[in-house]
Amino acid sequence: xxxxxxxxxxxxxxxxxxxxxxxxxxxxxxxxxxxxxxxxxxxxxxxxxxxxxxxxxxxxxxxxxxxxxxxxxxxxxxxxxxxxxxxxxxxxxxxxxxxxxxxxxxxxxxxxxxxxxxxxxxxxxxxxxxxxxxxxxxxxxxxxxxxxxxxxxxxxxxxxxxxxxxxxxxxxxxxxxxxxxxxxxxxxxxxxxxxxxxxxxxxxxxxxxxxxxxxxxxxxxxxxxxxxxxxxxxxxxxxxxxxxxxxxxxxxxxxxxxxxxxxxxxxxxxxxxxxxxxxxxxxx
Numbered sequence: 001x002x003x004x005x006x007x008x009x010x011x012x013x014x015x016x017x018x019x020x021x022x023x024x025x026x027x028x029x030x031x032x033x034x035x036x037x038x039x040x041x042x043x044x045x046x047x048x049x050x051x052x053x054x055x056x057x058x059x060x061x062x063x064x065x066x067x068x069x070x071x072x073x074x075x076x077x078x079x080x081x082x083x084x085x086x087x088x089x090x091x092x093x094x095x096x097x098x099x100x101x102x103x104x105x106x107x108x109x110x111x112x113x114x115x116x117x118x119x120x121x122x123x124x125x126x127x128x129x130x131x132x133x134x135x136x137x138x139x140x141x142x143x144x145x146x147x148x149x150x151x152x153x154x155x156x157x158x159x160x161x162x163x164x165x166x167x168x169x170x171x172x173x174x175x176x177x178x179x180x181x182x183x184x185x186x187x188x189x190x191x192x193x194x195x196x197x198x199x200x201x202x203x204x205x206x207x208x209x210x211x212x213x214x215x216x217x218x219x220x221x222x223x224x225x226x227x228x229x230x231x232x233x234x235x236x237x238x239x240x241x242x243x244x245x246x247x248x249x250x251x252x253x254x255x256x257x258x259x260x261x262x263x264x265x266x267x268x269x270x271x272x273x274x275x276x277x278x279x280x281x282x283x284x
Contacts (some may be wrong), residue, residue, distance in 0.1 A: 001101075001134070001176065001177065002088070002094060002097045002098060002177055002178055002179075002180050002282070003088060003089060003090075003093065003094070003097060003176065004085050004086045004087060004088045004089075004094075004132070004178065004202075005086075005087040005088060005089055005202065006086065006202050006203060007084065007085070007086050007087075007197065007200060007203045007205050008056065008057065008085045008086060008133070009048065009056055009057040009085050009088050009268060010051075010056065010057075010058055010059070010081065010083075010084055010085075010160060010233070011058075011059035011060070011081070011082045011083045011084070011085065011131075012058070012059070012060055012061070012079065012080060012081050012082055012275075012276060012277055012279045013059055013060075013061050013062070013070050013073045013074055013079055013080065013082040013143070014060050014062050014076060014079045014275060014276060015062060015063070015079065016072075017035065017045060017046050017061065017062040017137075018047075019281070020062075020079075020275045020276075021035075021047045021060055022049055022272070023126045023274070023275050024049060024058065024150075024275070025049065025147075025150065026150060026151060026233070026250070027149075027150050027151050027152060027247070027269065027273075027274065028149075028150040028152060028154050028269075028274075028279065029052050029054075029147040029148050029149040029150030029154045030049040030050065030051055030052075030058050030147065030150070031050040031052075031147035031148075031154075032045065032047060032049050032259060033046075033047075033048045033049055033050055033051055034048050035047035035048070035059065036101065037064070038063075038064025038065060038068075038199075039247050042064070042112075042257075043063065043064050043065050043067070043068040043069065044061045044062060044064050044068055044069070044070045044165040045062050045063075045135075045228040046061040046062060046113045047059070047060050050147055050157075050180060050203075051147075051157050052146070052147040052148075052149055052154050052155060052156060052157075052241045053155050053156030054156045054157040054204050054205055054219055054238075055158070055205075056157070056203075056204075056205055058183050059085070059112065061082060065106035065248070066115070069210075070082075077226050078276060079225075079271075079276025079277075080150070080229075080230075080271070080277060081160075081230035081233075081276075081277055082129065082138070083119075083128065083129035083130065083131050084128055084129075084130055084131070084160065084230075085130075085131040085132075085133060086130065086131070086132055086133075086178075087133055087134070087135070088132050088133065089134065089136060089151065090135055091109055091116040091117070091118060091132070091133070091134035091166050092109070092117060092119065092257075094132050095108075095109055095118055098118070098132075098224055099166050101176065101177055103120055103124050103177070105118040105119070106118065106119040106120060106124075107119050109121060110138050111136075113137070114135065114136070115133040115134065115135050115136065115137075116131065116133065116134045116136060117131060117133045118131075118132050119131055119132065119134070119175075120124075120128075121241070121245045122229065125173070125175055125177075126162075126164050126169070126170045126228055127162055127163070127164055127170075127227070127228030127229045127230070127245075128162060128211075128229065128230060134273070138149070140145070141275075149237075149238070150246070151243075151246035151247055151249060152235075152237050152243050152246050152247060152269070152281055153237045153238035153239065153243055153244035153246060154235050154236070154237055154281075155164060155235075155236045155237060155238060156235065156236050157233060157234070157235050158205075158206060158234045158235060158236055158282070159197065159205065159206040159207060159208045159233075159234045160205065160206075160207060160208065160230060160232075160233055160234075161210055161230065161231045161232045161233070161234060161270060161280075162207070162208065162209050162210070162211075162213070162226045162228070162229070162230055162231060162252060163206040163210050163222050163223060163228060163229065163230075163231040164209060164211050164223075165212070165223060165228065166211055167185075167194045167195065167196055167209050167210070167211035170209045170211070170235060171185075171196050171198070171209055173212065174198055174207065174209070175198075178179055178200075179201060180198040180199065180200055180201070180207055181199040181201065182196060182197075182198055182199075183196075183198060183206070184196065184197055187213065188229075189213075191210060191217065191218065192213055192214040192216060192217030192220075193210050193211060193212055193213055193217050193218070194210070194211050194212075194213050195208060195209065195210045195211075196209045197206070208234070210231060215230055219231070231278065232268075232277070232279065232280050233277060233278070233279050233280070234279075234280040234282065235279055235280065235281055235282070236281075236283065236284060237281045237282065237283055238283070239283050240258055240265050240266060240267050240282070240283050241250075241258070243267060244249040244257075244258070244267055244274045247269065247270045247273075252269070252273045253275075254267040254268065254269065254281075255267070255268040255269065255270035256268050259260075262284060263282075264282040264284065265283055266280055266281060266282035266283070267280075267281050268280055268281065269281060
């Protein structure tokens, strides 16, 4: 099992980080913290934003120069969720743990000037690019005062959802590789998918796995279009009605209206309005 400290951030790819960071701050209260520019040795630019109520950050990466791995990602599927980054106490030990699991520390161990990093590739993880890092430079001072929740009144990010062909196989992979702890499994016959929620040790963020159980499932449609990968981010808001009204003031129609379910009342912010990510917005 990989020994890790915490989930540091979720990353998305966008053509330009500037308008995307502004959009997410305005709509969701993802508070801008810092940015960096690409250079001759780094083919991407980006920014970091503080996520309300969850203890993680949100990264936006954009291509710099050509060729860029970010541009390749955008050319293949457009803007969207790109990777999840977790901190480890010792990158050398992490690489050995990855090998002991029969996996490959993709790219070896790299030094980007602030972090020692390695990766677990999506082809071995079942759909997610996992970035693992050990920091060797003091973090920059940034303003971490409490974000305001944006137009939707966001309180916290509850979970990230992964769409895969086989729920049970992915659940076992997450247990074996990261030690994620199963909370519950279910089958939703009405919407045609099987699901599982897992607790991430040391994190307020949870991890959801969804898989189709019939050919016309929305999960199968996602897999057919984009292949296995991160499907959506689920966020708690003050109220669903308030979120819908807040989006209307921004000229955005909430996707799907208000959904009444056995889980929670919820609605959605569509990727076309968020800049590439599906956000599920629910109230307790």
